[in-house]
Amino acid sequence: xxxxxxxxEDLRVAYPAREGGxxxxxxxxxxxxxxxxxxxxxxxxxxxxxxxxxxxxxxxPGGRVTAKTLRFDGIDLLDCPPAQRRELRGGRIAMVLQDPxxxxxxxxxxxxxxxxxLRTHRPVSRAAARQEAxxxxxxVQIDDPGRVFRLYPHEVSGGMGQRxxxxxxxxxxxxxxxxxxxxxxxxxxxxxxxxxIMDKLVAGRGMGLIFISHDLRLVSxxxxxxxxxxxxxVVEEIAAADLQRAKHPYTQGLLNCLPQLxxxxxxxxxxxxRPEWLEP
Amino acid sequence: MSLQRQASQGIGLEVSNLRVxxxxxxxxxxxxxxxxxxxxxxxxxxxxxxxxxxxxxxCGLAPMAVGKVALIGGxxxxxxxxxxxxxxxxxxxxxxxxxxxxxxxxxxxxxxPLAIHGLDDAExxxxxxxxxxxxxxGFRFRYPHQLSGGQRQRVAxxxxxxxxxxxxxxxxxxxxxxxxxxxxVLNLLEALRAxxxxxxxxxxxxLAVVTHLCxxxxxxxxxxTVEVIDATDLAAHxxxxxxxxxxxxASDGFRRTANAPA
Numbered sequence: 001x002x003x004x005x006x007x008x009e010d011l012r013v014a015y016p017a018r019e020g021g022x023x024x025x026x027x028x029x030x031x032x033x034x035x036x037x038x039x040x041x042x043x044x045x046x047x048x049x050x051x052x053x054x055x056x057x058x059x060x061p062g063g064r065v066t067a068k069t070l071r072f073d074g075i076d077l078l079d080c081p082p083a084q085r086r087e088l089r090g091g092r093i094a095m096v097l098q099d100p101x102x103x104x105x106x107x108x109x110x111x112x113x114x115x116x117x118l119r120t121h122r123p124v125s126r127a128a129a130r131q132e133a134x135x136x137x138x139x140v141q142i143d144d145p146g147r148v149f150r151l152y153p154h155e156v157s158g159g160m161g162q163r164x165x166x167x168x169x170x171x172x173x174x175x176x177x178x179x180x181x182x183x184x185x186x187x188x189x190x191x192x193x194x195x196x197i198m199d200k201l202v203a204g205r206g207m208g209l210i211f212i213s214h215d216l217r218l219v220s221x222x223x224x225x226x227x228x229x230x231x232x233x234v235v236e237e238i239a240a241a242d243l244q245r246a247k248h249p250y251t252q253g254l255l256n257c258l259p260q261l262x263x264x265x266x267x268x269x270x271x272x273x274r275p276e277w278l279e280p
Numbered sequence: 281m282s283l284q285r286q287a288s289q290g291i292g293l294e295v296s297n298l299r300v301x302x303x304x305x306x307x308x309x310x311x312x313x314x315x316x317x318x319x320x321x322x323x324x325x326x327x328x329x330x331x332x333x334x335x336x337x338x339c340g341l342a343p344m345a346v347g348k349v350a351l352i353g354g355x356x357x358x359x360x361x362x363x364x365x366x367x368x369x370x371x372x373x374x375x376x377x378x379x380x381x382x383x384x385x386x387x388x389x390x391x392x393p394l395a396i397h398g399l400d401d402a403e404x405x406x407x408x409x410x411x412x413x414x415x416x417x418g419f420r421f422r423y424p425h426q427l428s429g430g431q432r433q434r435v436a437x438x439x440x441x442x443x444x445x446x447x448x449x450x451x452x453x454x455x456x457x458x459x460x461x462x463x464x465v466l467n468l469l470e471a472l473r474a475x476x477x478x479x480x481x482x483x484x485x486x487l488a489v490v491t492h493l494c495x496x497x498x499x500x501x502x503x504x505t506v507e508v509i510d511a512t513d514l515a516a517h518x519x520x521x522x523x524x525x526x527x528x529x530a531s532d533g534f535r536r537t538a539n540a541p542a
Contacts, residue, residue: 043458044429158327187326187485188530195534214458221534257463259492261515261531267467268492271460 004032005176005208006055009069013050016062026050027232028280033176037202037209039223039240041216041254047232048212052178055210056095057085072176091121094174096198098181100161104153110137111149114168121172136167140197159190163197170201176208184213195222216243216254228254231278250277290317290477291353291368291446293338298347300333300503307333307342308503315447317353320473320480322490322497322511324527330503331483332374335449338481339371351447367397370440374452376432380424386410386435387420393443409438412475414468430461434468441472448473450482454489466493487531491515499524 013026026047031038040048054065057077070077072093077085097103105113114133118124124132130149137145140163153161162182169177182198183191199222202209213219219226220240228236228251236248246252253271293315300308308330315321323331336342338349340361351357351368358364373379380389390406399405410420413434424432433453440448453469454462470493473480484490490497491511499506499521507521519525 043460188487189326189526192530192534199534199536216459217533221536254459257460259463259466259488261488261491261528264492264515266492267470268463270463270467 004034005073006033007069007071008032008051008055009067011051011054011067011070012065013047013054013059014064014066015060022064025232026054029227029229029232029234031227031234031237033208033210035175035206035208036225037211037223039211039213039219039226040229041213041219041226042229043214043254045231046229048214048229049180051229052095052180052210052212056089056093056178058089058095087121090117090169090174091172092174093176093178094169094172096162096165096169096177096179096182099185100153100156100158100165101185104161104165106153109150109152110156110164114149114164114171117168118171132171133167136171137164139170139201140164140167141193142167158186159194162186162190162194166194166198166201170205173205174207176210177202178210178212180212181214182211183218184215191218216251217258233278233280235277248277249274290479291351291357292317292319292479293369293447293481294348294350294352295334295338296348298334298337298349299345300330300337300342301345302343306503308337311347311500311503311505313498313505313508314352315479315481317446318477318479319496320482320494322494323481323483323500324485324487324490324497325500325506326485326527328502329500331500332451333503334500335371335451335481335483339366339369339449363397367443368445369447369449370443370445371449371451372433372436372440372453375456376429376436377424377456379436380432382424385421385423386415386427389424389435390439390442393439397443399443405442409442412441412472413438428461429457430464433457433465437465437468437472441476444476445478447479447481450480452484453482455484455486462489469493487514487527499527 009030011026011029012024014022014024017023029051040051042048053059059065067078111133114136115129118129118132134145134149137148142148142163148156148164183194186194211219211223220243223240226238226240226243227234228248230250236246236251238246246255256269257271259268296312298308298311311334323334325331333342337344349360358368387406390409391402394402394405407417410417415431415434454465457465472478482490482494491514494511496508496510498508501523506523509519517528519528
């Protein structure tokens with residue numbers, strides 16, 4: 001691994017509990033990321049999305065983020081002024097969200113949203129921004145960028161919307177892309193197309209990527225390294241190629257419980273959750 | 281009033297030449313299929329292929345322009361649209377977060393179909409339905425927001441089963457669930473089918489899920505039938521249509537060296 005782009009050490013995210021006190025949803029996550037593809041996998045509630053959001057500073061109001069280290073390219077993210085954090089967010093660190101239906105602005109045309117992102121982070125003229133947005137749409141393999149530029153999010157399909165979002169996130173040329181379930185809302189065939197586009201752009205620009213998903217097999221086929229999270233903690237870190245040799249019973253359980261085309265197993269093995277997985 | 285099962289060997293479903301049109305848009309064009317009594321039949325396709333529309337047309341939620349739906353496997357079976365038909369054919373929807381009334385308890389959710397169909401012994405039926413889907417009586421007076429996704433889907437399945445139907449229409453019953461919870465719900469559906477002799481008509485975009493649960497399946501694209509194949513043939517990669525092969529390869533996952541799709 002080259003020098004770390006992002007260093008996370010003992011990251012904790014907590015929300016106030018109804019009975020008073022705090023509920024920790026991320027409990028001491030540590031990892032370092034170079035210009036590579038890192039996958040974070042877990043079930044709903046495992047804290048994978050909260051980890052991604054904390055890095056970007058998008059933890060919901062009321063939440064508490066603490067860490068020994070949370071550093072991006074030498075900048076201490078928890079200690080830097082809000083203005084600098086804002087500049088990083090969407091500029092040098094970008095995030096692709098799950099569902100284009102909910103995460104694009106419904107009352108702005110797709111083109112206007114992309115132009116807005118670009119002009120927030122770089123001083124370019126209106127005309128140049130427009131041209132760059134059209135190029136970005138073409139780069140995510142949209143056939144008629146001029147037409148899609150004028151469309152509103154409700155007028156495009158899920159796959160098209162997700163490609164538009166990727167175009168928007170990459171237009172400010174970020175160095176780190178956090179993709180939170182970028183293809184879960186899409187059909188399998190469209191899914192692969194979107195992944196292929198994202199893969200090409202990430203590899204071509206030498207970006208770091210954090211790929212958050214519940215789909216262990218998808219993540220392992222796409223990333224170099226995988227962190228498996230359970231109940232707010234990383235239970236296993238493993239090279240994607242070694243996934244079949246995973247040691248932790250939770251990782252094995254996740255791999256096992258999927259129905260597979262090639263073999264029929266009735267009934268399917270289910271996860272037997274053990275309390276000791278909660279402890280470090 | 282004692283309630284008799286209409287046919288002990290089960291009831292199947294036959295759909296012939298189904299055509300559904302919305303405002304000039306042909307959502308389904310000449311689709312025919314037959315689910316034998318006790319069989320589990322899958323519908324596969326991308327979004328917009330019309331697979332959910334088939335289910336919706338069967339239970340009267342989509343306008344049928346042309347075509348016929350009928351129950352098979354017995355004499356004097358109820359006709360579509362009748363109350364008796366709706367009792368035999370029940371549907372489980374995709375999103376357990378959207379298909380349960382947020383301000384009704386599980387008890388009230390399960391009591392409603394009983395009230396509609398005028399069935400007696402609501403108390404006993406609700407208790408049995410909850411046991412059937414593996415939820416204890418402790419869940420009976422909870423609200424949907426107090427349940428996890430898998431528990432909600434169990435409630436939705438209990439709501440469908442409480443009328444003792446013979447045919448269950450399943451619209452992506454596990455796609456909103458985690459992989460580990462999906463395995464639990466698939467096992468539950470399989471056990472229930474064996475226990476009650478049900479026929480399933482199941483929609484999914486996930487080929488692996490459909491081949492796991494169904495014996496035969498139909499691949500659909502743009503409102504039309506692409507092919508009908510046996511699950512065992514699919515598992516052995518013996519498919520005819522190019523489109524099915526493409527879906528099959530897509531479900532294998534991402535490959536960096538993969539060729540561009542045809």
